[in-house]
Amino acid sequence: MSMRIELSSLNVYYGSFLAVEDINMVVEPNSITAFIGPSGCGKSTLIRTLNRMHEVIPGAYVKGTLTMNGEDIYSPSVDPVKVRRQVGMVFQRPNPFPTMTIKENVLSGYRLNNSKLSKSDAEAIAEKALKGANLWNEVKDRLDKPGSSLSGGQQQRLCIARAIAVEPDVILMDEPTSALDPISTAAIEDLAIELKEKFTVVIVTHNMQQASRISDMTAFFTIADTGLPGKLIEYDKTDIIFSNPKQKQTEDYVSGRFG
Amino acid sequence: MAAIGYSITFYLLSRLIEGKRKSTDRLVTILVTSAFGLAVVPLVSLAWTVIERGAARFDVEFFTFSMRNVVGAGGGAYHAIVGTLQITGLATLISVPIGIMTAIYLVEYARGPLARAVTFFVDVMTGIPSIVAGLFAYAAFVLVFGPGVRMGIGGAVALSVLMIPVVIRATEEMLKIVPNELREASYALGVPKWLTVTKVVLPTALAGIATGVMIAIARIIGETAPLLIIAGFTASTNFNPFDERMMTLPVFVYTSYSNQGADAQTYIDRAWTGALVLMLIVMLLNLFARLVSKFFSPKG
Numbered sequence A: 001m002s003m004r005i006e007l008s009s010l011n012v013y014y015g016s017f018l019a020v021e022d023i024n025m026v027v028e029p030n031s032i033t034a035f036i037g038p039s040g041c042g043k044s045t046l047i048r049t050l051n052r053m054h055e056v057i058p059g060a061y062v063k064g065t066l067t068m069n070g071e072d073i074y075s076p077s078v079d080p081v082k083v084r085r086q087v088g089m090v091f092q093r094p095n096p097f098p099t100m101t102i103k104e105n106v107l108s109g110y111r112l113n114n115s116k117l118s119k120s121d122a123e124a125i126a127e128k129a130l131k132g133a134n135l136w137n138e139v140k141d142r143l144d145k146p147g148s149s150l151s152g153g154q155q156q157r158l159c160i161a162r163a164i165a166v167e168p169d170v171i172l173m174d175e176p177t178s179a180l181d182p183i184s185t186a187a188i189e190d191l192a193i194e195l196k197e198k199f200t201v202v203i204v205t206h207n208m209q210q211a212s213r214i215s216d217m218t219a220f221f222t223i224a225d226t227g228l229p230g231k232l233i234e235y236d237k238t239d240i241i242f243s244n245p246k247q248k249q250t251e252d253y254v255s256g257r258f259g
Numbered sequence B: 001m002a003a004i005g006y007s008i009t010f011y012l013l014s015r016l017i018e019g020k021r022k023s024t025d026r027l028v029t030i031l032v033t034s035a036f037g038l039a040v041v042p043l044v045s046l047a048w049t050v051i052e053r054g055a056a057r058f059d060v061e062f063f064t065f066s067m068r069n070v071v072g073a074g075g076g077a078y079h080a081i082v083g084t085l086q087i088t089g090l091a092t093l094i095s096v097p098i099g100i101m102t103a104i105y106l107v108e109y110a111r112g113p114l115a116r117a118v119t120f121f122v123d124v125m126t127g128i129p130s131i132v133a134g135l136f137a138y139a140a141f142v143l144v145f146g147p148g149v150r151m152g153i154g155g156a157v158a159l160s161v162l163m164i165p166v167v168i169r170a171t172e173e174m175l176k177i178v179p180n181e182l183r184e185a186s187y188a189l190g191v192p193k194w195l196t197v198t199k200v201v202l203p204t205a206l207a208g209i210a211t212g213v214m215i216a217i218a219r220i221i222g223e224t225a226p227l228l229i230i231a232g233f234t235a236s237t238n239f240n241p242f243d244e245r246m247m248t249l250p251v252f253v254y255t256s257y258s259n260q261g262a263d264a265q266t267y268i269d270r271a272w273t274g275a276l277v278l279m280l281i282v283m284l285l286n287l288f289a290r291l292v293s294k295f296f297s298p299k300g
Helices: A043-049 A080-086 A102-106 A119-132 A152-165 A182-195 A208-214 A238-243 A248-254 B002-018 B020-057 B060-064 B078-109 B112-126 B130-145 B152-176 B180-188 B193-221 B225-230 B249-258 B264-296
Strands: A005-014 A017-027 A032-036 A060-068 A087-090 A170-174 A200-204 A217-223 A230-237
Touching: A005 A043, A017 A043, A017 A217, A032 A043, A032 A208, A043 A170, A043 A200, A043 A217, A043 A230, A080 A087, A087 A152, A102 A119, A102 A152, A119 A152, A152 A170, A152 A182, A152 B180, A182 A200, A182 A208, A208 A238, A217 A238, A217 A248, A230 A238, A230 A248, A238 A248, B002 B020, B020 B264, B060 B078, B060 B264, B078 B112, B078 B152, B078 B193, B078 B249, B078 B264, B112 B152, B130 B152, B130 B225, B152 B193, B152 B225, B180 B193, B193 B264, B225 B249, B249 B264
Parallel strands: A017 A230, A032 A200, A032 A217, A087 A170, A170 A200
Antiparallel strands: A005 A017, A005 A060, A217 A230
16 A cells, blocks of 8 residues: 655754754655755655654654554554564665575565465565566576675665565665666666655655656755755656746756755 | 885885875885784794694694693593593583574563663673683682682683674674565565564574684683683593583693603693694684584575
8 A cells, every 4th residue: 555645844863963854745656756866965864754663763753743654653662673564674785684695585574573474475475576676587596695696786776675574665775876877776766666656755865867757746855055954845746847847946846956 | 123114215216206105005005014914923922832832732642632640741631631622611501592592582572771782791691801700700609609619610601702793793793784674575475574584584694604713712612720620631632511620721731741750751741732632623613613603504
């Protein structure tokens, strides 16, 4: 099930430092939402608040409300571990578990949580997730090889397979293609478009062509100066952001005049 | 002298013929190689002497007989080998869980002044002289069992005091080099922290931890002073580390050499063979550690 995410007056802190200020936005289900903006503007910080990964860093916390299908994921009764099971995440650099085989990596969401899987279920889940990540044909004959034996692009798709194997509602991607070559990037972009049929997809990218190619909605963030908090400048349909933005700053950024 | 003369001549010649850059390169190569040679000389000489002199009594009797009722020739170190293996094994059983858990606490959980204090005391413990560890264990056992107590387990406690800081340090270093991305990947899958530590971080670091533990064992297996105090000296085989004196190889070597009997040469021969056996045990442990790290290290 895909989820609708609502952020209202969300402030994100590292200790006493306000990193992202007063975000109000709605992420629609079954769509791809891209976060763009210059380095340090807080887009990675913001995406990490969506699955409560932000608070893994000592001293980091969030003020404001963030709801998924109406449920506040920051309410004290909510276990962050449960949130992360609903919201999968793919990181900038591929990070398969080095001690595990390809298959074990795909099933790691179950195995690491001590969930019992019958052998046939495990096979089925692994095949479905790898097919979902467009990796099945490349690895079906070597599922028992180490995950780190794959190429960078394959490793990243393995990480996506690992994230979708546990059937989350939302997939977060933090610059998933910045360490990959153009062919692997194209594979991941195609995959992202397929994934939005089932999931809410949020992607952080530095590549504006990528944002305009794959996303339905685009949010532009920036900071006035280093040390000041990042702000959401404009959030709209992707074609409007790239062809007819309302804000001067957005226009300057997407046309390459600044940032 | 000849080597120094050779180096200088070679350097000057090379400087005249090949120029400054090449000659500097040659000089540094000569320096590094001779430093290596110097370091190896005592090692080879030691190994050779021990093997040569230890070979005399490296026989079946040495491994099957104790020194009970033996005066003069014959006898063996069976009792000492049993004692060394038991005491070292017990020390490992005590130290490894404590050491690994402390390291996990320091790397994964600890924040602020308490962590710094623990790290500081671990550093201090690394420098404790082994005799002090022996006296500590002796004092602790005297409190419970009264003066004059001798027990194998006391030796294990004394060795643990020496071994724990080594295990902590080695494990800490290994846990620190596990990339943070793996922890984040695990958290992002909705895995709680304790499962992340036990099922992602520890397996990734396992090979290094195993090597560290083996190095720690090798460090304590040759300790003599604390065992002399608390495990004591005996000529008979004792399988029970919780009762009475227990012989160990280092103490065997020491006493064979320091209290030679009428037929001095047989005692000296036994001491050399004891040293040889101790070296072989350490070597086997190192080989075992290599195998462990080969099988458990992340592949690919």
